[in-house]
Amino acid sequence: MQWASWSAFFNMGGYAFYVWFSFGLTALCVVWEVLALRKRSQQALRLSQLLAQN
C-alpha cells in the first residue's frame, strides 16, 4: 500500500486539488451523461406515447 493514512491519501502529496478535481470531473461527466441519456430516452418514449394516443 502506498499510503500511510487516509488523510495522506486525500492530501495527495499536496496536489489534492488537481488530482481530485480531475477524477471528480471525470466521474461527474460520466454520471451526467448516463442520467441525461436516461432522461432523453424517457422523453422520446413519452413523445411516441402521445403520438400513439392521438
Add this chain to the structure above:
Amino acid sequence: MKTAKKNAWTNAWLTVLKRDLLLALRRRSDIATTLFFFVIVSSLFPLGIGPEAAVLSSIAPGVLWVAALLAGMISLSRLFSADFTDGTLEQILLAPQPLALLVTAKILAHWLVCGLPVVLLAPLIGLQYALPNEALLVLVYSLLLGTPALSLIGAIGAALTLGVRGSGLLVALLVLPLYIPALIFGAGAVAASQHGMSAEAHLSLLAACSLLSLVLAPLATAAALRISVE
C-alpha cells in the same frame, strides 16, 4: 472518341469558369467586399496592439495569414448558394461531365475572384507591418501556394452547409479547423524568412497541402453537393 470526350470535358469546364467569372464581373462589389474585409481586419491589429515596428513585424505573418484566411472564408458561403437557390446547380449536377471536374472550375473562379486579389494586396499591407522585402516576397509566395488549398477545402464546407440554417457561421466552424495546417506552414514560411532562415521547407509543405486538397477536395465537394441538393 477519346478526344471528343476530352473536348467536351474541356468545353464544359471552361463554360463554368467563364460563367462564374462573368457573374463576378457583373457584381464587382462582391470582390470589393472581400478585399475591404482583408484590409480592415489587418489594419485593426496595429490599432489594438500599438505601432511599434518590432512588435508588428513579429506578429505580421500570423495576422496577415489569419486575415487572408477569414477573408476567403466569408466569401465561401456564396460559392454554391446562389446557384442552389436559382436552380443552376441542378443543371451542373446533371451535366454529363464529372461533377468533381466542374467543381474545380467553380473553385478556380472563386480563387481568382477572392483569393488572388488578396495575394496581390498582401505585400502592401505587409509594408504597414514593417516587413522586410524578402519577407514580403515570401508572404506573396506562401499566399500564392496556400490560398488555393483554402478555397478547395472551403468548398467542401460550403457544399455541406448548402441551404442549412445559419450556414455562414456553420461554415466557419467546419472549415477553420481544417485550415490550421495551411496557416501553420504559411505563417511559418514568412516567420522563417524574417529570422533569416530558408522558407523552402514550409513552402514545399504548403504546396503539398494544396496539391493534396486539389486531388481530394473536389471529390468530397462533389459528394457533398449531391447530398445537399437532395
Add this chain to the structure above:
Amino acid sequence: MNINWFKYSSPQTFYPLAGKMIPWFTWLAVVLAMAGLYVSFAIAPTDFQQGEAYRIIFVHVPAAWMSMVIYIAMAGWAAVGLALNARLSAMMAQALAPTGAIFTLLALVTGSLWGKPMWGAWWVWDARLTSELILLFLYLGFMALQSSIDDPRRADRAGALLALVGVVNVPIIYFSVKWWNTLHQGSTINMGVAPKMAATMLLGMLLMALAFWVYTVAVALMRVRCIILERECSTDWVKELSTGGQA
C-alpha cells in the same frame, strides 16, 4: 427484392438487442474502472519527479486515447453508412460524437490541471493539448452540422462525409501542430509520458483506458437507442413499446 426495406427495419431489431447488451457493458465498465482506480491509487508508486500529481495521467491519457479512438470509430461507422446506405451505422456515428467530445474536453481539462502544478501554467501550447483542442473543434463541427440539418437522412450523410474529411485531415493537422511546436518552443515542454514508467503505472492506465472503452460502448448503445426512438417515434413498433411499457 427490396433489400433496402430490410435495412429500414433493422433499427427495430437492434433496439432490444442493444437493450440487452447495455447492462453487460455497464457492469464490465464498473468492474474495470474499480480495478483501474485501485491500481492507480493503491499500487502504482509515487513518481519521484512529479510526486502524486502524476496520478492525473490515469484519466488524462486514457481520455486522450479515447478521444482519438472514438473519432476514428465514428469515421468508420460513417464510411460504412455512406457506402452501404445503412441507417444504423450513421446513427452509431452520431451516437459516438458527444461521448468523443466529452472525452476530448476531459483530456483538455485534466491536461491543464496536470500542467498547472508541473509548469506553473494552466495552458501551454504543447503539441498534444493543441491537437486535442483542434479535435474538439472537429467534434463540435460534426455535431453542429448534424443538428442544423432537419432531414435526418441528409444529416446522416452530410455528417458522415464531414467525419471522413476530418479523419483524413487529423494526421495532417497533428503533423503540422508538431512541426509548429518544435519550431516555436524547442524541446522545453514535452507532455509525453515519462520514459521510465513503472509497469504498474502502465497497467493502471491500460485498465482505465479499457474501462473508458467499455463505457463508451455502453453509452453509445444507450444513445443509439434514444436516436432510434426519436427518429421512429411515429412508427407502430415504437408506439406499441411506449404504451406497452406503461401498462
Add this chain to the structure above:
Amino acid sequence: MLMAQGLACLRGDHLLFKNVGFELKAGGLLYVLGENGSGKSSLLRMLCGLLMPGAGAVFWGNKKIKEDAENYLPNLTYIGHLNGLKDDLTALENLQISARLAGNDVSSQESLAALTAIGIARCADLPVRVLSQGQKRRVALAMLWLTQSQLWILDEPFTALDVASTEVLASRLGAHMANGGMTIITTHQDVSISARATQTLRLSV
C-alpha cells in the same frame, strides 16, 4: 427506354409514395399526377438521379442510371420548377451556358432561333433580372429547341405561360415525341399533347 421499379420516397420520416413503377418507350408521354405534396417533383428528381430513391431503382436501357450516369445524362433534359437562370446574365447568355453545360456547343444564332421559337427573342439581350415570371419560364424552356436528348423531364412547364406559348410548347413536345423522344411531365393545366403512347401515373401512398 426508361424504366422505374418499386420506387419509394421518404421525406423526413414520412413516406410520400411507394411501389411506383412504369416503363416508358420511345415516343411515349407520361403524365405524373397527384395533389400538392404528393411527391411529383420528388419523383421527377429521382428519375434524374438528383434524389436517391428510398427503395427501388431507375433503369435507362437495362442499366441502373446511378451506375451508368455517363450514358444516361447526355440523353436527359430536365427543367425543374426552378428556372435555372442567372439574374445577372442576359437571356441569351443564360441559354447558351445551359446548352453548353448539357454538352451542346450552340452558336448564338441557334440560341437566338430557339428564343424566337418561343417568342421571346426581343428579350434576348436583357438581363433575366428584369423579366417577368412567364418570360423567365420561356427562356428556360427555350432549351427544348436546342437539345438533342431523347428524354425530357419537365416539372410544371406550362405554369406562368400564356395561351400562345402554351400551344407553341405543346406542339414542340408533340414533335419531340413524333421523333421518337420521350417526355415525363407534371402539369395542372389541361393541355393536349400528341404522342404515340400516353400513360398517366397517379401518386398516392
